[in-house]
Structure formats: C-alpha cells, structure tokens
Amino acid sequence: xxxxxxxxxxxxxxxxxxxxxxxxxxxxxxxxxxxxxxxxxxxxxxxxxxxxxxxxxxxxxxxxxxxxxxxxxxxxxxxxxxxxxxxxxxxxxxxxxxxxxxxxxxxxxxxxxxxxxxxxxxxxxxxxxxxxxxx
Amino acid sequence: xxxxxxxxxxxxxxxxxxxxxxxxxxxxxxxxxxxxxxxxxxxxxxxxxxxxxxxxxxxxxxxxxxxxxxxxxxx
Numbered sequence: 001x002x003x004x005x006x007x008x009x010x011x012x013x014x015x016x017x018x019x020x021x022x023x024x025x026x027x028x029x030x031x032x033x034x035x036x037x038x039x040x041x042x043x044x045x046x047x048x049x050x051x052x053x054x055x056x057x058x059x060x061x062x063x064x065x066x067x068x069x070x071x072x073x074x075x076x077x078x079x080x081x082x083x084x085x086x087x088x089x090x091x092x093x094x095x096x097x098x099x100x101x102x103x104x105x106x107x108x109x110x111x112x113x114x115x116x117x118x119x120x121x122x123x124x125x126x127x128x129x130x131x132x133x134x135x
Numbered sequence: 136x137x138x139x140x141x142x143x144x145x146x147x148x149x150x151x152x153x154x155x156x157x158x159x160x161x162x163x164x165x166x167x168x169x170x171x172x173x174x175x176x177x178x179x180x181x182x183x184x185x186x187x188x189x190x191x192x193x194x195x196x197x198x199x200x201x202x203x204x205x206x207x208x209x210x
Contacts, residue, residue, distance in 0.1 A: 034202065034204075069186060070182075070186070070189075071189050071194075071196040071197055072189075072196060072197060072202070072203070082182060083182075084181065084182055084185070085185070086204070087185070087204050087205050087206065088181050088182065088185065091181070091206075
C-alpha cells in the first residue's frame with residue numbers, strides 16, 4: 001500500500017474486476033450522456049460489469065486520469081487494460097470488436113448502432129462508493 | 136471560450152500533416168467533436184491516437200473544453 005489510498009483503491013478495482021467502467025453517475029442513473037452511452041453498449045451486449053461513479057469525490061477522477069493517461073470520463077477497463085472512452089467503445093460496438101473484447105456474443109436482437117441509453121433491465125453489479133471514505 | 140477554428144488550428148499545428156474537422160456540438164463553445172486524420176496515426180493504436188489529440192489541449196480537457204469527442208484515423 002502506498003500513502004495514496006484513493007489511488008490504491010482504483011488500482012485494486014481495476015485488477016479485481018474483469019470488466020470495469022468508471023462513469024459519471026450509475027448505470028441506472030447516468031449523469032452524463034457519454035457515460036450513459038457507454039454503459040448502454042455494455043448492457044446491450046449482456047456483459048457483466050462493475051461500475052464506479054467518479055462524481056462523489058473529485059480525487060477519483062484525478063487519480064484515475066493519472067493512472068490511465070486518459071483525460072475524460074467514462075473509461076472502460078477490460079482485464080486491467082484501458083479499452084477507451086465513449087467514442088472508442090461506440091466504434092468498437094458498431095464494428096463488433098467490443099463483444100469480442102468483452103468475451104461475449106452479441107444478442108441476435110442487438111441494434112447495429114450503439115444505443116444512446118440502456119433499456120431498463122437487470123442492474124449490473126455496481127461498486128457502491130467504496131473507493132473513498134464516506135463523509 | 137475556444138472556437139471550432141481554434142481547436143482545428145491547434146490540432147493541425149501540433150500533429151504533423153493532420154487535417155481536423157471540428158464541430159461545436161451544442162453551440163455553447165465547450166462540447167466539441169473532432170475528426171482528425173493524420174499520417175502519423177498509422178503506427179498508433181486507437182487509444183494512442185486519441186491520447187495524441189487530447190495531449191494538444193492538456194488540462195483544458197475537462198476544463199474550458201468540457202468534452203471533446205473524437206474520431207481519428209490515418210487516412
């Protein structure tokens with residue numbers, strides 16, 4: 001452990017979750033269109049993923065961007081590697097690369113274009129704001 | 136407040152041979168979309184291509200440039 005608990009919690013979360021999305025808000029209640037679109041792509045493909053809301057503490061976003069060398073939110077990690085933000089995830093959804101990267105088979109009724117928002121469905125695993133101390 | 140022309144010129148000045156088309160998505164001068172075509176991108180992954188463009192603006196991304204949506208390719 002370092003003397004930076006927020007950074008440690010982020011690196012642990014990236015290591016411990018095969019598919020992990022850092023986003024603004026939650027999959028059920030995204031607070032930004034880019035985050036909504038990225039979580040919708042994962043949901044449409046039926047991927048099981050974990051999500052971290054970066055909004056409760058600005059240190060999460062700051063530390064995450066330092067770790068990932070990526071300035072914006074959302075950020076999708078698969079098996080410990082940054083896949084990209086909304087633009088890349090959307091492109092990969094539409095080319096079929098996203099399903100392959102996630103190790104899932106796209107449902108036969110999945111739209112060809114990445115959906116703008118998720119259909120209501122089973123909620124994914126959400127990491128409650130356990131990355132930081134609750135205050 | 137940055138303009139689409141500012142962003143276009145800065146991207147094209149910073150990345151050799153780049154051509155950039157920049158749209159202001161909301162008209163508010165803070166949500167932009169850029170399509171950037173640059174020969175140097177041929178050797179970069181998609182993530183690295185986007186990092187290269189984001190690097191032109193540094194901390195302005197997430198600041199005055201609230202959002203910069205990107206499409207990048209080599210040609």
